[in-house]
Every structure is written in structure tokens, then in C-alpha cells.
Amino acid sequence: MILCLFLTAVLPITVSRLLSSFEKGIYARAAATPAVIGAQGSRLDLALQSLYFNRKLENTVPYSEFKRVVAIPEITAIPIHVHHTARGYPIVATNNDYFSFRSLRFMHGRPFGIIGECVVGASVAGALQLKLGHSLLSDRPDLLGLAGDYPLKMTVVGILAGRNSSDDGAVFVDLKTQWVIEGLGHGHQDLESEEQAENVKRESDRIVALPSKVVPYTEITPENLASFHFHGSLDDFPISAIIIEAQDVKQETILEAKYQNNQRGLQFIRPEESLETLLSTLFKVKRFVSVNTWLVGISTAMLTGLVMLLSLKLRQGEMETMFKIGCERKAIATIQITELGIILAVGLGLAIAFAILLDWFATRGLENWIAGQ
Amino acid sequence: MIRRTIFLVFVSLLALPLSGCSENQSRQQRTNDGSESAESKPIIAATNLALESMTKAIVGDFGEVIRPQVQPDPESGLNMDEVIRMQRAAVVFTNGPGANDAPWLNLISLNESRVHATTKDEFELSDFIQVRDFYTVHSHGDEGEHSHPWLVPHCWLNPRLAKAQSLSLLNRLIKSFPDQEALFRTNQKELIEELGEVEALAMEVAKLLGAGNLTVISSDPRLLFFTRSLKLEDNYFLWFDLPEPSVALKAIQQRKPDKGDTLLLWAGKGGSLKDHLKTSAGITMATVNLIEAVGDETDSATNYISKLSQNYQTIKMAVEGMND
Numbered sequence: 025m026i027l028c029l030f031l032t033a034v035l036p037i038t039v040s041r042l043l044s045s046f047e048k049g050i051y052a053r054a055a056a057t058p059a060v061i062g063a064q065g066s067r068l069d070l071a072l073q074s075l076y077f078n079r080k081l082e083n084t085v086p087y088s089e090f091k092r093v094v095a096i097p098e099i100t101a102i103p104i105h106v107h108h109t110a111r112g113y114p115i116v117a118t119n120n121d122y123f124s125f126r127s128l129r130f131m132h133g134r135p136f137g138i139i140g141e142c143v144v145g146a147s148v149a150g151a152l153q154l155k156l157g158h159s160l161l162s163d164r165p166d167l168l169g170l171a172g173d174y175p176l177k178m179t180v181v182g183i184l185a186g187r188n189s190s191d192d193g194a195v196f197v198d199l200k201t202q203w204v205i206e207g208l209g210h211g212h213q214d215l216e217s218e219e220q221a222e223n224v225k226r227e228s229d230r231i232v233a234l235p236s237k238v239v240p241y242t243e244i245t246p247e248n249l250a251s252f253h254f255h256g257s258l259d260d261f262p263i264s265a266i267i268i269e270a271q272d273v274k275q276e277t278i279l280e281a282k283y284q285n286n287q288r289g290l291q292f293i294r295p296e297e298s299l300e301t302l303l304s305t306l307f308k309v310k311r312f313v314s315v316n317t318w319l320v321g322i323s324t325a326m327l328t329g330l331v332m333l334l335s336l337k338l339r340q341g342e343m344e345t346m347f348k349i350g351c352e353r354k355a356i357a358t359i360q361i362t363e364l365g366i367i368l369a370v371g372l373g374l375a376i377a378f379a380i381l382l383d384w385f386a387t388r389g390l391e392n393w394i395a396g397q
Numbered sequence: 398m399i400r401r402t403i404f405l406v407f408v409s410l411l412a413l414p415l416s417g418c419s420e421n422q423s424r425q426q427r428t429n430d431g432s433e434s435a436e437s438k439p440i441i442a443a444t445n446l447a448l449e450s451m452t453k454a455i456v457g458d459f460g461e462v463i464r465p466q467v468q469p470d471p472e473s474g475l476n477m478d479e480v481i482r483m484q485r486a487a488v489v490f491t492n493g494p495g496a497n498d499a500p501w502l503n504l505i506s507l508n509e510s511r512v513h514a515t516t517k518d519e520f521e522l523s524d525f526i527q528v529r530d531f532y533t534v535h536s537h538g539d540e541g542e543h544s545h546p547w548l549v550p551h552c553w554l555n556p557r558l559a560k561a562q563s564l565s566l567l568n569r570l571i572k573s574f575p576d577q578e579a580l581f582r583t584n585q586k587e588l589i590e591e592l593g594e595v596e597a598l599a600m601e602v603a604k605l606l607g608a609g610n611l612t613v614i615s616s617d618p619r620l621l622f623f624t625r626s627l628k629l630e631d632n633y634f635l636w637f638d639l640p641e642p643s644v645a646l647k648a649i650q651q652r653k654p655d656k657g658d659t660l661l662l663w664a665g666k667g668g669s670l671k672d673h674l675k676t677s678a679g680i681t682m683a684t685v686n687l688i689e690a691v692g693d694e695t696d697s698a699t700n701y702i703s704k705l706s707q708n709y710q711t712i713k714m715a716v717e718g719m720n721d
Contacts, residue, residue, distance in 0.1 A: 094510045097572060101510070119508045120484060136506045137480040198506035249475065249504060258503070 025331065029371025030378075032324040036317035038379040043310045045383050047303065053189060054296040056126070059268040059276060061085065061093065061283060064291045071298035074265040076190040077106045077114040084262035085290060087199070091259065093266055099279060100125070100269040105262065108205050109163045110178070113148045116194045117202030117263075123184075125269070128191055132156055133182035136198050139209075139252060140244030142178040143196040146186035154180050160195065162205050176205045177243040200254070203261050204242070209254035211244065268292075332364060437461070439574070442486035444499035446688055447553030448515060450701030451563050452490060454588045455570060455581050460487075466690075480505055488573050490566060493517045495525040498550040513569045516552060519561035524552070526625070528618045547618070553688055554623035556596040556705060563588050591702050596626075598709045603627045605716045612654050615662040620685055623708065624662065642673040649678050658719050662712070665689075683715040 053075055062070040063083030073079040087103070094101040102125055105117040120135040122128075123143075133156045136143055144154055154160065162175045178197065186192050203209050244252060254261070270276035283292035336343075343356050438461045443449040449464040456462060463486065465479035483489060489507060492498040493514030502512070516525075526549040552558045567585040571578045606613060606627060615624050615633045624631065634648040653659050659680040663671055665687045675682050688704045 091509055120506060121508050121510070134481060135484065137477055137484065138475055138506065139504050141506075200503065200506070246475070250501075252504060254503065 025328075025367050026371045026374070029324070029328070029368065030374045032320055033372050033375035034378050036313055036320065037375050038382050039313045040310070040317065041379045041383050043307070043313075047307075050299060050303065051296065054299050057267055057295045058270065059280070060265050060293050060295055061089070061268060061290060062265040062293070064289050067291065067293045067298045068301055070265060070291070070293055071295040072302075073106055074104050074267060075295055075299075077104075077116050077194055078190075080107060081264050083289065084264060085266065086259060087261045087263055088259035089288070089290065090263060090266050093268065093279070096275075096279070098271040098275040102267040102269075103199055103263045104265045104267060105199055105202050106264050107202065107262075108165060110142075110160050110195045111148075111152055111163065113145075113193055113195050115142075115162060115202060115205070116196050117199045118196060119198065122196065122267075125267070126187075126189075126191060128187060129185040131183050131185040133180070135182055136196070136201070137181065138244075138249065139198060139201045139204060140176065140178055140249075141181045141197070142201070143182035143184060144180055145184050145192040145194045145196075147192040148195055149180075149183045154183070156180055156183065174242045176201070199261075199263065203254060203258075204244070204252065206262075208256070208261055209252055210242070211248045211252040328368075336360065440482060440486040441570075442483045442489040444489070444491040444502070445550075445553060446690060447559060447701045447705075448490045448492070448562065448566070451559065451588060452566055452570075454591075455563070455566055455584045456577075457580060457584055459574070459577055459580060475501075475504070483507065486511065488513055488569060490515055490569070492550055492552060493520075495520065495548055496550045496552045497548065513565070515562040515565040515569075516558075517565075518568075519565045520552075520558065524558060524561075525549075526618075526621045528621075549618055549621050551619050551622050551687060551689075553701070554620070554685075554705070554708070555626040556592045556599060557626065558622070559705070560589055560592045560596070563592065595702060595706050595709065598706060598713075599626050602709045602713050602716070603629075605713060606660075609716055609720060610657050611716065611719070612652070612657060612659045613662060614649060614652050614659060615685075616664045619664050619687055620662055623685055627712070640670075642670055642677075645670060645674060646678060649674065649680070653680070660712075660715060660719065681715055681719050683711050685711065 054071070057075060060070060060074045062074070063081065063085055065081065065083055069079045069081060073081055084105075090101060090103045093099055100121070102121050103118055104122075106114050107117075108115045116122075123130075123135060130143075131146065133143070142160060144152075144160070148154065152160070158180045160178050160180060162178065164175055178195075178201065184191060184196075197205075200209065268276070268279065270279060280292045283290055346356055347353065438459070441452055441456060441460045441462050443452050443462060443464050446464065449462055453462045463479075463482055465483050466476065483505070484507060489502075489512045491502060491512060491514055493516035496516050528547040528549060552562070563585055567581055570581050574581075603626075606629065613624065613627075613629050613632065615621075618631075618633050620633065621631055632652060634645070634652060640648075649659075649661065661674070661678065661680050661682045663682055663684045665684075671682070685708050686704050688701060688708075
């Protein structure tokens, strides 16, 4: 009987609870990201990338657009650029305002200070066994690419405390570090220096680097930092999105109006609204489960009632005996109600406990699954 | 008695969570790394001595003005403590792209919203100085050899432009700390008066130079903002890579007129070339402080305005000496 009640209750309770937790979680992150400016295209992709860093957007926004927005006093703007990965984890290029914007706490270390430094999320640090001072190589986007972009060897200077969000699984760098990874900026080695003597071959009129001494990655060190520079204007460099937080709705609306039907190929979105598209499918499932829960509940109640009636009929002789030996009818009814109460309480209690346990383990996984879609 | 004890325990338990709402908490501020730190004076960073000095004059005791000694060269490297302090600054004042005094800012993670270019809004396009006869020629990657004209960053050598920069500083400071507007305006007014006095001195020296019919040659283009403040034509003969003394001497001789006196303005510290020219060129020489840092040049002035004033006094004394 208990097992029957448990099995009947566990599915609707678990699904309902999981969906509620997920809804709360996903909306909390979306609600904490009031607006996003990005290139025109899929609004959902833009929202998912700025929230979960999982999409590579086809079109980008010039950095000058961020400078234009950040100059508005009533607006807080944070750039986001996600284009590469490091050991499979997304490299999120931003600035240090991002950490305070998301209320992220540093478990170890500090924010990135110069180009070539990175801050890793708790999951990344745990999975890759990273500690402060360790190095992390960016992944090559195309192993067969003839241009052969060299990966950047980054130094871990900060590890974030876990927040059970997509920030845990990201590698944060400064925008300029990302632009170095993309090949928009680079440094030079002084091949004539004494330190390079072992790595070069001097020919009559030139100095040639020995192939065996050429490292297959770029590293920014105190020795070569000064030689790093960017080609072209930083204003033209790409970013994926700009997270916007306005002081009030009026400012947000004024900014939104500026991006409506603009000729610069940009769009202004509210992630919460964009996620509705994704979540509406999920909530159709929730509605179905809700209806199903009622139907199953009614049938279970009827079945339980039937079983109880049959049980009472079967135990009628037992009850008569109890009455004859002096037990009051009221006491007999109390015993039967208590028995029923215990069965209901244990069955439903087990179902609720199971749902809570599953929710605790599964919420993160479900959010990741959504992020991965 | 028991009831009273229970009541006291109950009240104490209720008061426990409220104990966190102390005055200390309200005094805490959030830093950009998401951590909480005890409140102190707001940090304001400046990338050159002139901006540091003018900012100090405007904010008074309200804020702590820092000037990180960041030079990303292999020898001194980047001082990470200074970089982190600068990241925590409420505002970072710099010249701006037309007179870039801190190219190393590109190597540091700074939030764009806190960086304020002081030359951007207050300068006319004609105020910037582009050295067209010198290009930074270099070659890298697929672009091949290419060049960029050099823009002189030393705009602080001109008091008129310093006044414009002080206005830019004032506007940004008011935007960041609106409740201090009255203090900032009063202090900036005094600063403008001081710079006005230096500007008047510059006019006086310009008149002296004009009256003396002197030819003024400056050592290199870093002095262009200074010489233009004296209404002088651009006339320099060196670049940063010092030539052989004979080559430098020849360059001076070519610029020297047949008649009249010549005054050579030397940028910054001297050296063997300066000493050589002083004895062999037969011209009067005056050293102009580039006001790039404190203590790296031998002078008695201690702050930006006194250093700026001393530059004009040096020229004035040299011209008066020549007239005698």
C-alpha cells in the first residue's frame, strides 16, 4: 500500500518540484541580467550566451558600442565576449565589474590584473586541479587551420567560490587577453638578446629561430609584456554582448528605444523575455504533468478508498471481536483512521523526500542541460 | 523567575541576527573583486604628474590620489600591487588618445567606465601635436612595413591646456562624487588662478623672446607644447636616439641664423651630449623640465605648477642674461 502510494505520488511531485526549481533558478539569473545588447540574430542565442556562455554567436558587436553605452552615467554596462575555450571550458572575456555584478566571491586570489591572467570558476578549478599560479592553455579553435593560431598560456590568479551557476564552469579573462587569443594583439621576442642565444641560429644577414626551440603556444611574461600591442583600433575589436543594468526603468526604456530598428545591426533584448520562448515548451510539459497529477491523484484516492473499504470488509470480523471484548466503536474508528494516516504519511513523505533529494542533485544538471542546448 | 529567564533567552535569540546590522557593516563598501573592504578615502588614480597634482588640488583631503609608477619594461616590470590599487580606483585620469601618456594602460585590466580621458572633450583638434616628420616605422605580420605619425603626449607643458584639463577633471569628479561639488569647484577655481598666473608668466617670456629677436631651437619634439605656449615656431633638431656630437652640432649650426643670438632649449636631464654642445656650440642653453616624474630631474620645484612656473623662469633668466 505504501509502495503504491509512493510510486503514484513520486513522479508528479518530483517533476513539479524539479521544474519549479529550474524555473526559479533560470529566471533568477535572467532577472539578474535585466538587458543585453548584441548583434542582430537569434534573441534566444544572445540571451543564452550572455547567461550561460554556451553559444558562439555568428555576429559580434564592435567594442566602440560598449564605450558608447558605458559613457551614459545612469547605465552600468559590462562587456561579454565568448569565442574560445580552455580545456573545453568557455573562456569568458569581460572586465572586473562582472564579478561584483554577479556577486561572485573569490575563494583564492584576486581578479585579473594584466593581459594573460585568468580567473577560473570553482568547477573548472576542481575538475582540472588548478591552483593559483598554475597555467591554463586556450584550445586551438581549428586543429587543421593553416594559419595556426597559437594557444595562449594563461596564468591562474583567482579561483571563484562555487555558486551553482554557469559561472562555476567558466574561465574569465580580460577582453584584451581574449583579443590576444584571437590574434588581434601580439608580442615580439627580441631574438638578439642574450637570453635567446640558445634558441636562434645566426646566419649571415639574419637571425632564424630554431624550429625545435619554438614553443607551440604564446605566453605573456614580464620579459615580453611590454612588446604586446594591438593592431588596429580597439574600437573595432569584437565583443559578443553588452550586459546592461540601468538605474531605473526609464533609463532602460530610453536605451531600448535607441536600439529599435537601428541601422548598426544591433538589438536590445531582455533575457527574461527571450527565455520565455525556451521555457514555454518546458512549461507545457509542466501543465501536462499538473493535469496528469490531478487525474492520477483522483484515481489513486478512489483506489485507496476501494482498498480501504475492502480491507474494512475483510477485517469486519476482527472489528466485531474487538467490540465484543469491550472496545468502543469510536476507538475502533480511531485505529482505522490512524492506520490510514500512517500509510498516507509514510507513502507521501517518502515521495516528497525522494523528490527533494533528486531535486538537489538534478537541478544543476538540468540547468547545464539547458545551457548545452 | 523561570518565565523571566525564558523571556530573556528568547529576546537574546531575537537580537542575535540583528547584531549583524551594526554601523560597521554600513561603512563597508564593495570592491570590484566582489569582496567587502573597510571604507577609506576614495582612490583616484592619475597617469602623469600633472594630472596627479591637479587632481590633488581639486579633491583636497577628500580622496587619495595615486600615480602608479607602471612601466611595463622587462627591468622594472609591472608592479601588481599598483595595478590592483589602480583597479580599485573610482576614476583613472589619463591624457587620452591624442596625447597618449600611458600606452601601458592597454596591458592592464581596467574598467572602461572608470578611465577618463582628460583631453577628449576639452581640447580642440588643433591643440594636439602630430609630429609629421617622424614616423614610427615598423613591420610585423602580414601587414608588412608601415608607420604611424607620433603624437606628442607632453600637453601638460602648456598652462592653457592644463586649465582645460582641470575643467575636465572637475566635471568628471563632480559626476563621480556629486555631493562634493562645492568643494571641488572652489578648489578648481584656485587652481585655475594659479595656472592663470603661470600663463601670464608665459606671455611675459614670449614677449621677451620676441623683443630680443632670438632664435630658439629646442632639442626634441617633446618640447613642442612648451614652445608653442611661448608662441614660437616649431624648431627642433634631435630625436630620442641621441646622435654623435658632431652630427648634433652640425644640426644646430644649420638652424642657427647668421645674425642674432640663439637659445637652445634642452629637454630634461643633460648628459655628455648636452655638455659637449654647451661648450662647443657657442650658444646659450636652458634646461626645460619635461615634468614627467618627481625627483628625476634636478630642480627645486616640488609640484607640477611650481615646476611649470620654473620652466618659464629659467627661460626668462636665460634671455635676461643674454640681453645683459
